[in-house]
Amino acid sequence: MKKAYKEEVDAQVAEFFYTSAIPFNVIRNPTFAKMCEMIGKYGVGYKPPSYHDIREKLLKQVVKKIDANLEEYKEERKRTGCTIMSDGWTDRKRRSICNFLVNSPKGTIFLSSLDTSDISKTADKVFKMLDDVVEFVGEENVVQVVTDNVANFKAAGELLMQKREKLYWTPCAAHCIDMIFEDFEKNLKVHELTIKKGRKITTYIYGRSMLISLLKKFTKGRGLIRPCVTRFATAYLTLACLHELKASLLTMFSSEEWKTSKFGTSQEGRKVENVVLDSRFWNNVSTCLKVAAPLMVVLRLVDSDVKPAMGFIYEEMDSAKEKIRSNFNNIKKSYEEVWKIIDARWNNQLHRPLHAAAYFLNPHFHYEPNFRSDDGREVKEGLYFCMRRLIPDMAERRKINLQIVEFHNARELFGMEDAKECRKQLNPGEWxxxxxxxxxxxxxxxxxxxxxxxxxxxxERNWSSFEMVHTKGRNLLHKKKMNDLVYVMYNSKLKSRQIRKTIALPFDDIESDDEWIVEEAYDVVEIEQVEGENDGENVHLDGNNEDAQYSSEEELDEDDDADDDDDAIIRGLED
Known part of the structure; x- marks a missing residue:
């Protein structure tokens, strides 16, 4: 009997999906399967909840259920402290939405989503919003507040630290690293030129469906666009993808299918072909990636949920600089400008005492021979600045000062073999x-x-979730109800999110940067002018081309010899 009804029931489920414009992947949602199971248990005669019940009574019940599930996260905050995260977002109706989340080692909880379209974004108003969230979470539980580094949020963060004397405001590390990538593109001629040429290739291909099909034939289905968590990182990851598919692109633009197509015989198509077949372009792609790949490792670290990043960012930023120097064979003139750009953002914008203190207290690094405890006093100063701010009681600080000696010299429990074995196996907080x-x-x-x-x-990773709730059909919902819907949608996935934690960058569900897909009218002309200025020259990191001395043939030979080294650098983006 059940088999006879199976096809009919499946058809009705499918019709419900089609007529309600429900995404197909909803069928994989565990709560959908649970719903079907519960309806089956009820049996014949089940009537679904009313319109009023599902938007009022049942929503309140689910919110209470989520509240109960989050109690363990709230208890953890008392022991580990937490970070309040805030970021702005603009929906399809051009409304400004400000999201507030709370992060602790167990996971990130959504708190609230506030429509700020009618609120002036002055520092005082932003400060009031942040201060209210700190009050709600409990000042005694909050160690830091993280936001973007735009002027009004920075000023609001300083106001918050003046009022709340036992917490820190820190700028978002992912945003700051993204600004470093932007600075590379703005200030280093080779990066500006290479990214423009790379964008020229991708926009030309993705603007023509026939070329997309031809591309996939030669790349075995792979695409050229590599979306990332930040805009400017997307540019460098797409350059990395172009590098990986270099052989396929060279084959495609040398093939009879391309040469005899209407694109291969057009003036614009030949310009793109010249870029792809120019060995100087691929040399410069490698140059850009030698700079970007080490910083992409840091971006992956600060964006990951696998482990709290605070104990690692200080060392990883320094390691990234050293890796860049090594990539350029320790030739100072090749990496000097890159270092200046990184140092300007790190020293003037990103670096905070918390980073140095976390480095000092991280057993992963503290007992290593190259541990920098006296590195320009910066590490210890950061440690003691944090102690004075987070622990105002002098008697407690005296105890900690004595205990630091025990930790530093690995005495008692710190010196046990198990403790030594676990220094790099456990997360620092767990250790x-x-x-x-x-x-x-x-x-x-x-x-x-x-x-x-x-x-x-x-x-940022959950803008798509907020967009699903902030739809045109729900624009008339009360703000409280909208907030409850996002609260339920985000926080009900906490358990499964913990299971699926991965260090890989979250490429799925992130929109590609349109400027790598959609052509701009001036793009070809502008780049052609730049090409004319640099014809016959090899572009250097510092933008000076005076010392260029290689012909195209010599550069091609150089490029072939360096491929193995370049591939090793590119693999760093994937590891």
Whole structure:
């Protein structure tokens, strides 16, 4: 009997999906399967809830259920501290939405979504919003507030630190690294020129459906656009994808199918062909990636939910600079301008005492021979600045000062073989939880710092979720109800999100940057002018072309010899 009804029931489920414009992947939602199971248990005669019930009574019930599920996260905040994350977002109706989330080692919780379209974004207004969230979460639980580094949020963060003297405001690390990528493109001629040429290739191909089909034939189905969590990182990841598919692109633009097509015989098509077949372009792609790949590792770190990043960013930023120097064979003139750009953002915008303190307290680095405890006093100054701000009680700080000696010299529990074995196996906060019992005050201080995130990209990764709720059909819903819908949608996925944690960059569900797909009318002309200025020259990192001395043939030979080294650098983007 059941088999006889199966096709009929499936057809009705499909019709419901089609007529309600429900995305097909909803069928994979575990709650959908649970719903079907519950209806089956009820049996014949089940009537669905009324319109009023599903938007009022049942929504309130689910909110209460989520509240209960989040109690363990709220309890964790008391022990580990937490980060309040805030980020702005604009929906399809051009409304400004400000999202507030709370991060702790167990996961990131959505708090509220506020429509700020009618609120002036002055520092005072932003400060009031942030201050209200801190009050709601509990000042005693908040170690830092992370936002973008735009002027009004920066000013609001400073006002918040003046009022709330036991927490920090820090700029979003992912946003700051994105600004470094932007600075590369603006200030280094080779990056500006190469990204424009790369964009020229992708926009030309993706603006023509026949070329997309031809591309996939030669690349075995792979595309050229590599979306990322930030706009300017997308540019460099797409350059990396072009590099990976270099052989396929060279074959495609040398093939009879291309040459005999209407595109291969057009003036614009030949310009794109010349770019792809120009060995100088591929040399410059490699140059750009030698700079970008190490920083992409840092971006992956601060954007990941796998482990709290605060204990690692200080060392990773320094390692990225060293890797860049190594990529250019320690030739100072090749990396000097790159370092200046990185240092300007790090010193003037991103670096905070929390980063240095977390580096000092991280057992992953503290016992290494190259640990920089006296590196220009910066590390220890950061440690003691944090202690004075986060621990105002002088008596407790005295105890911690004595306990730091025990930690530094690996005495008692810190010196046990198990503690030594786990220095790099456990997350830093977990290590302190396991082996810090002999120094309880230092243990609490260390856990609260090492449990912190470094960015607010958790907000950005969930814009698509907010967009699903903030739809045209729900524009008339009361703000409280809209907030409840997002609250339920986001927080009900916390458990499954923990299971699926991965260090890979979240390429799925991120919109590609349109400027890598949609052509701009002036693009070809502008780049052609730049090409004319640099014809016969090899573009250098500092933008000076005076020393160029290689012909195209010599550059091609150089490029072939360097391919293996370049491939190793590109693989760093994937690892």
């Amino acid at each position: 302190w939880d396991m082996f810090g019992d002999g120094t309880p005050e230092l243990k609490r201080f260390a856990i609260r710092i090492l449990s912190l995130t470094c960015s607010s990209s958790g907000c």
